[in-house]
Amino acid sequence: MDRQSQTPAYDISPANVTEKVIASFVMKTPRQQQLLNSLVGHLHSFARENQLTHAEWAEAIGFLFRCGEISSDKRDEFMLLSDVLGLSSLVDMTDAPQGATEGSVLGPFYASDSPQVPLGGDLRPTADGTGQLVLGRVVDVDGAPVPGAAIDMWQTAENGLYATQDDAVPDNAFRCKMRCADDGTFSFTTVLPGPYMVPDDGPVGELLRAGGRTAWRPAHFHFLVMAPGHRSVTTEIFVAGDRYLGSDAVFGVRKSLIVAAEQKDGRPVIDLTFRLARNDVPLAAE
Numbered sequence: 001m002d003r004q005s006q007t008p009a010y011d012i013s014p015a016n017v018t019e020k021v022i023a024s025f026v027m028k029t030p031r032q033q034q035l036l037n038s039l040v041g042h043l044h045s046f047a048r049e050n051q052l053t054h055a056e057w058a059e060a061i062g063f064l065f066r067c068g069e070i071s072s073d074k075r076d077e078f079m080l081l082s083d084v085l086g087l088s089s090l091v092d093m094t095d096a097p098q099g100a101t102e103g104s105v106l107g108p109f110y111a112s113d114s115p116q117v118p119l120g121g122d123l124r125p126t127a128d129g130t131g132q133l134v135l136g137r138v139v140d141v142d143g144a145p146v147p148g149a150a151i152d153m154w155q156t157a158e159n160g161l162y163a164t165q166d167d168a169v170p171d172n173a174f175r176c177k178m179r180c181a182d183d184g185t186f187s188f189t190t191v192l193p194g195p196y197m198v199p200d201d202g203p204v205g206e207l208l209r210a211g212g213r214t215a216w217r218p219a220h221f222h223f224l225v226m227a228p229g230h231r232s233v234t235t236e237i238f239v240a241g242d243r244y245l246g247s248d249a250v251f252g253v254r255k256s257l258i259v260a261a262e263q264k265d266g267r268p269v270i271d272l273t274f275r276l277a278r279n280d281v282p283l284a285a286e
């Protein structure tokens, strides 16, 4: 007999298998138990409601196997799958504090070893012309400057390639870590990023093509913004006017994250404000 049922543990039927699987797990925390129970319940419901065939189930397992096969330390096909299914964006939106800058997908191109660049630094490999000036400030949800803030930024060049994908530029170009000034401000010079396609030569690409979907993403800057005592924000800043804003392959675009490059003193300037919530702000779900 198992712990929750009067039927012998080996007496498995379509009617009791979900309950028996759930009962077989004794997780260490109530939250882990809740997530596991819900995951098993939804997976079984999916199979039950759709009368999943053995061939369909095998195809799904094969798809996941191939996602693992093509993944490496430079490519995370499971992250991409989560992104194109909108799951990454959903978690970004549901696990977000009130009043803070909206989050958006981390994406597969984050490299934690970006160079530390001083305030006002130039992220271009060669400083030709005036470049795109990016100004920003980090404030709390009430608009007060946050001391000790720092950013981590990565973007493509105008050709839509991250430096790590482009042999023509040094790996460290178009990305930086930067400590903000005491008043929460930062600035750097760069170029406007270009749109690009998510890697579509693997199983996720097959899925996109099967669904008649595009692999294109609108041009964006990635930002990780952090400060002591505050919840970090992982987000993206999109460039107004991009033709893919309405069809982002990973559903990362939010209205509040679209900015326009404006002309100030004869050069294009993007002006950003990031709002961070304090760590002690309780989450609605808790």
Ligand SMILES: [Fe+2]
Pocket (backbone or CB within 6 Å): 107, 109, 220, 222
């Ligand atoms: Fe990106």
